[in-house]
Amino acid sequence: METAEAKNFKKVDIIFECQDCKPIEVLDTNLERKPDDIILDIIDSGLKGRGGAGFPTGLKWKFTKNETAEPKYVICNADEGEPGTFKDREILDRVPEKVFVGMALCGYSIGAKEGIIYLRGEYNFLLKDLNKKLEKFNKQLKDRNLDFSISIKSGSGAYICGEESALFESMEGKRGEPRNKPPYPTTEGYNFKPTVINNVETLVYTTMICNLGPDKFKELGTKDSRGSKVFSVSGDTPIAGIYELELGMSLSTFVEEFGDGDTKSVQVGGASGHCVPRKYFEDTIIGFEGIPTGGSMMIFNSTRSMYNVLHDYLEFFTEESCGQCTPCRVGCQQLLKGIEAVKRGERKPSYLDDLKKLASNMNLSAKCGLGQSVANPFNSIVDNFREEIIY
Amino acid sequence: MSNNKYLVNLTVNNKPVSVEEGTTILDAARKLKFKIPTLCHHPDLHVAGNCRVCVVEQKGARNLVASCATPVSEGMEIYTNSAKVRESRKHVIELLLSEHNADCTKCIKNGRCELQELASEYRVGDHVFLDLVDEKDKIPDISSPSIQKDDSKCIRCQRCVRTCSELQAVSALAVVNKGDEQRVSTFLNKPLDDVVCTNCGQCVNRCPTGALTERAYLDNVWEAINDPSKHTVVQTAPAVRIGLGEDLGVDPGQRVTGKMVAALKAIGFDSVLDTDFTADLTIMEEGTELLTRLKEALVDNNESTKLPMMTSCSPGWVKFQEHMFPELLPNLSSCKSPQQMFGPLAKTYYAQKKGLKAENIVSVSVMPCTAKKFEAERPEMRASGYQDVDYVLTTREMAMMVKQAGIEFESLEDQNYDSIMGKSSGAGVIFGATGGVMEAALRTAYEIVTGEEVPFKNLNITPVRGMEGVRDAQITVKGAKPEWSFLEGATLNVAVAHGLANAKKLMQAVKSGEKEYHFIEVMGCPGGCLGGGGQPIPTSQEIRDARAKAIYDEDADMPIRKSHENPEIQAIYNDFLGEPLSHKSHDLLHTHYKPRKRY
Ligand SMILES: Cc1cc2nc3c(=O)[nH]c(=O)nc-3n(C[C@H](O)[C@H](O)[C@H](O)COP(=O)(O)O)c2cc1C
Ligand code: SF4
Ligand code: SF4
Ligand code: SF4
Ligand code: SF4
Ligand code: FES
Numbered sequence: 001m002e003t004a005e006a007k008n009f010k011k012v013d014i015i016f017e018c019q020d021c022k023p024i025e026v027l028d029t030n031l032e033r034k035p036d037d038i039i040l041d042i043i044d045s046g047l048k049g050r051g052g053a054g055f056p057t058g059l060k061w062k063f064t065k066n067e068t069a070e071p072k073y074v075i076c077n078a079d080e081g082e083p084g085t086f087k088d089r090e091i092l093d094r095v096p097e098k099v100f101v102g103m104a105l106c107g108y109s110i111g112a113k114e115g116i117i118y119l120r121g122e123y124n125f126l127l128k129d130l131n132k133k134l135e136k137f138n139k140q141l142k143d144r145n146l147d148f149s150i151s152i153k154s155g156s157g158a159y160i161c162g163e164e165s166a167l168f169e170s171m172e173g174k175r176g177e178p179r180n181k182p183p184y185p186t187t188e189g190y191n192f193k194p195t196v197i198n199n200v201e202t203l204v205y206t207t208m209i210c211n212l213g214p215d216k217f218k219e220l221g222t223k224d225s226r227g228s229k230v231f232s233v234s235g236d237t238p239i240a241g242i243y244e245l246e247l248g249m250s251l252s253t254f255v256e257e258f259g260d261g262d263t264k265s266v267q268v269g270g271a272s273g274h275c276v277p278r279k280y281f282e283d284t285i286i287g288f289e290g291i292p293t294g295g296s297m298m299i300f301n302s303t304r305s306m307y308n309v310l311h312d313y314l315e316f317f318t319e320e321s322c323g324q325c326t327p328c329r330v331g332c333q334q335l336l337k338g339i340e341a342v343k344r345g346e347r348k349p350s351y352l353d354d355l356k357k358l359a360s361n362m363n364l365s366a367k368c369g370l371g372q373s374v375a376n377p378f379n380s381i382v383d384n385f386r387e388e389i390i391y
Numbered sequence: 392m393s394n395n396k397y398l399v400n401l402t403v404n405n406k407p408v409s410v411e412e413g414t415t416i417l418d419a420a421r422k423l424k425f426k427i428p429t430l431c432h433h434p435d436l437h438v439a440g441n442c443r444v445c446v447v448e449q450k451g452a453r454n455l456v457a458s459c460a461t462p463v464s465e466g467m468e469i470y471t472n473s474a475k476v477r478e479s480r481k482h483v484i485e486l487l488l489s490e491h492n493a494d495c496t497k498c499i500k501n502g503r504c505e506l507q508e509l510a511s512e513y514r515v516g517d518h519v520f521l522d523l524v525d526e527k528d529k530i531p532d533i534s535s536p537s538i539q540k541d542d543s544k545c546i547r548c549q550r551c552v553r554t555c556s557e558l559q560a561v562s563a564l565a566v567v568n569k570g571d572e573q574r575v576s577t578f579l580n581k582p583l584d585d586v587v588c589t590n591c592g593q594c595v596n597r598c599p600t601g602a603l604t605e606r607a608y609l610d611n612v613w614e615a616i617n618d619p620s621k622h623t624v625v626q627t628a629p630a631v632r633i634g635l636g637e638d639l640g641v642d643p644g645q646r647v648t649g650k651m652v653a654a655l656k657a658i659g660f661d662s663v664l665d666t667d668f669t670a671d672l673t674i675m676e677e678g679t680e681l682l683t684r685l686k687e688a689l690v691d692n693n694e695s696t697k698l699p700m701m702t703s704c705s706p707g708w709v710k711f712q713e714h715m716f717p718e719l720l721p722n723l724s725s726c727k728s729p730q731q732m733f734g735p736l737a738k739t740y741y742a743q744k745k746g747l748k749a750e751n752i753v754s755v756s757v758m759p760c761t762a763k764k765f766e767a768e769r770p771e772m773r774a775s776g777y778q779d780v781d782y783v784l785t786t787r788e789m790a791m792m793v794k795q796a797g798i799e800f801e802s803l804e805d806q807n808y809d810s811i812m813g814k815s816s817g818a819g820v821i822f823g824a825t826g827g828v829m830e831a832a833l834r835t836a837y838e839i840v841t842g843e844e845v846p847f848k849n850l851n852i853t854p855v856r857g858m859e860g861v862r863d864a865q866i867t868v869k870g871a872k873p874e875w876s877f878l879e880g881a882t883l884n885v886a887v888a889h890g891l892a893n894a895k896k897l898m899q900a901v902k903s904g905e906k907e908y909h910f911i912e913v914m915g916c917p918g919g920c921l922g923g924g925g926q927p928i929p930t931s932q933e934i935r936d937a938r939a940k941a942i943y944d945e946d947a948d949m950p951i952r953k954s955h956e957n958p959e960i961q962a963i964y965n966d967f968l969g970e971p972l973s974h975k976s977h978d979l980l981h982t983h984y985k986p987r988k989r990y
Contacts, residue, residue: 180440180460323573324441330486365479
């Protein structure tokens with residue numbers, strides 16, 4: 001684990017605060033600036049994507065801007081399918097205008113005319129309200145002579161459709177299967193045109209960076225993990241919920257705040273993240289230099305069976321794999337059936353080592369992030385809770 | 392080759408190579424003669440990148456990359472055989488086998504299976520993973536007379552899915568469900584004979600395993616051969632003679648006509664005859680039909696006569712049209728395909744001439760085609776009072792019979808076809824290539840109208856040849872005889888399409904009125920019958936080009952190049968049919984079509 005110095009625990013209120021920030025005014029002040037200056041600010045802020053992969057947002061905008069193909073698109077990824085994550089829903093419910101403004105500023109910066117929010121199917125209850133607000137917002141854009149408008153597309157209900165290229169396929173009316181990369185979305189995204197795709201939360205931060213300036217944002221977090229982030233805290237905690245926290249704290253600080261006093265492990269980053277056992281809490285930094293997270297923090301206390309936890313995750317992946325590539329489609333099934341076989345004593349405990357090797361090879365050879373990340377929970381849980389898996 | 396494309400420099404296994412930008416790592420490595428195994432990759436199809444057996448190591452990259460799906464970039468360092476690569480690749484193969492019903496000894500693909508080959512190359516006999524084969528996948532779908540689908544042998548490479556949509560525009564097969572439930576399926580998982588499948592077999596040609604195969608009938612054929620009370624006649628389609636060798640150790644593009652005939656005789660068929668004979672007959676009937684239609688439409692203004700007339704000798708195309716463009720069925724020529732002209736004639740004309748009873752004749756055909764199996768079973772195809780063609784074998788099945796019979800193919804002495812119905816012209820031979828029917832028909836029709844040969848050097852109507860997906864050509868009539876005077880000076884617009892995706896484009900252009908034609912030839916398979924779904928596997932543009940060249944060479948070598956000059960054709964009209972489109976012709980040689988649903 002990294003031994004970078006951990007930050008203290010600090011609650012932040014940037015995403016949801018509403019006192020000093022009128023989103024439409026942020027738009028107005030920034031529309032007077034040059035697109036390149038906005039992009040430079042986002043680059044300078046050090047903001048990295050909040051959807052999981054952590055790609056620098058400003059660079060993504062810049063690459064897309066530099067493409068010559070037309071039209072360009074801005075897509076807001078609101079598919080939020082990672083188990084244990086529910087922050088995007090909260091953001092869209094409470095501060096949707098901040099998301100809209102982030103999209104409009106992105107469109108203005110890169111030269112796109114169309115923005116689309118890909119909304120998780122299960123969040124359709126938000127649709128009516130969002131559409132009403134969008135109608136107003138689109139009109140405001142028109143009043144400002146900004147050639148940009150936003151619409152919503154309802155998701156198909158599959159976890160894999162949150163993966164950006166599968167999301168494009170799904171939006172194009174095809175089966176949600178990830179594409180080969182390269183080309184990346186910045187060159188060939190939606191409709192094979194240059195596309196910025198950002199997570200809901202990322203877009204809000206772009207609005208806020210344009211409001212507060214990059215320096216204010218950089219005051220928070222660490223060199224590798226600038227700013228704050230919204231966490232979805234769940235599991236064995238007395239205070240489950242949504243919290244915006246400064247990045248860079250250690251996991252032990254986090255557990256002190258949210259644990260129930262009996263925390264055995266924390267699953268950082270949802271089903272596709274890492275499981276950190278108690279002995280590593282101190283040394284684990286939450287951020288890109290340690291363990292990054294799309295926001296999900298699942299806390300497990302000593303009453304939990306880590307076999308069941310792993311089994312649930314593997315069932316999830318076995319079902320949610322799009323099924324196109326061999327390592328993931330078959331690998332997930334082998335891992336799931338494999339731990340069952342070990343549990344039942346049909347395979348020797350040492351079979352777990354074969355399975356770990358398999359998981360590592362899935363990481364190396366699967367086509368997309370889903371199959372590649374199954375090794376995270378698998379190897380971290382098997383390594384740290386081997387007895388619980390076997391007996 | 393350098394049309395403004397940059398050259399990219401990279402190394403593969405430390406060897407430098409320069410390739411055009413956009414080239415995949417796979418092709419760059421092949422240029423250096425490094426073999427990387429592939430499964431989902433196929434040269435005729437778009438890249439999928441899903442099997443992951445082709446992964447290689449790229450220096451500096453966190454993950455392995457799929458070489459078939461990754462374009463080269465400047466300075467790339469690629470390793471195709473590192474420990475990491477080998478282990479991942481082996482895992483991929485082992486995983487595929489763990490969900491695979493690997494009963495190779497019972498599998499029609501045994502010995503010719505891409506998965507089996509990799510399994511043996513990587514020695515995965517002792518693989519450790521659990522068996523995941525789903526019992527319910529083990530019951531193959533044998534509803535179609537042409538195609539067999541066995542999900543327990545499917546590796547989900549989606550080559551078939553891409554073939555069916557990209558090349559054939561049919562999309563009878565699609566990927567359904569996700570995760571462990573993901574399968575390649577028909578619409579609502581209906582039986583293959585109940586969906587839009589045209590039986591073209593192009594998916595079979597590209598399936599790397601035994602998941603999609605032809606329905607094989609060679610055992611029935613052996614039985615008939617061994618039954619002394621039966622007289623077995625076999626007909627061989629034009630494209631078989633230029634494809635068969637590939638399954639028997641000969642390079643693509645070699646003509647093996649004489650050896651093929653010899654092999655069939657050695658196998659024990661009582662009479663070895665030629666579908667090319669009925670190809671010539673088709674030209675007589677279809678050419679006359681075209682001229683009649685032109686007259687009815689252009690002179691008599693007969694509303695019910697439809698132009699353009701479209702060829703009907705490709706049963707995959709015919710079924711496609713029945714499903715996709717039923718409103719254009721009146722445009723299809725009423726002529727049966729050469730196979731189905733041969734069938735009733737074998738059990739009538741041939742039977743009479745040979746003093747045989749129709750019920751004792753078993754009529755077998757060897758075809759480059761899987762759709763012909765379906766065609767033979769169509770209820771319309773019983774003009775002789777019996778099923779006209781009893782069994783249809785693919786080129787591949789025939790090769791298998793040759794092997795089973797223990798015949799050393801390459802050392803056979805050439806033999807000639809039997810008579811009657813064994814003689815043909817070069818025009819009959821070129822039926823096997825896209826554009827061939829058009830060329831053959833024009834050679835004859837033009838001469839009927841003008842009394843002169845078509846105005847092309849050596850009778851080679853090159854504008855309709857080639858591999859362009861849709862081609863059109865014009866031919867102007869000069870010196871029409873009095874009875875065809877309405878055609879004097881007229882320019883006939885003709886078009887040729889091959890592969891059903893191209894056919895679809897052409898049909899849309901016809902329907903929208905964007906293009907106006909008098910005569911259209913469509914072959915269901917890419918390249919025409921020479922690329923048929925029953926031909927030896929593998930297939931690629933290179934292989935199809937070699938086969939096409941062989942076909943045109945065969946034509947050029949024939950003493951007779953025009954259907955109407957075939958003496959056996961003249962004889963059958965004199966002795967039996969009367970004239971083209973006669974009453975008897977209609978009874979035996981013409982048919983009708985029925986609209987079918989798309990879902
Ligand atoms: C299996 C899988 C599921 C994903 N689901 C989501 C999701 O629900 N929401 C999201 O924002 N990103 C998701 N991502 C990440 C996206 O592919 C993409 O990286 C992200 O939307 C980029 O936005 P960002 O740069 O703002 O993070 C997923 C990735 C994978 C591999
Ligand atoms: S890794 Fe899994 S989800 Fe991703 S493409 Fe492969 S099968 Fe689909
Ligand atoms: S498909 Fe290939 S590997 Fe599978 S049983 Fe047939 S021959 Fe064997
Ligand atoms: S036989 Fe032809 S139409 Fe039928 S599924 Fe295969 S490719 Fe598609
Ligand atoms: S049926 Fe054959 S071609 Fe189609 S996915 Fe399965 S293995 Fe591949
Ligand atoms: S051959 Fe490259 S992924 Fe299948």
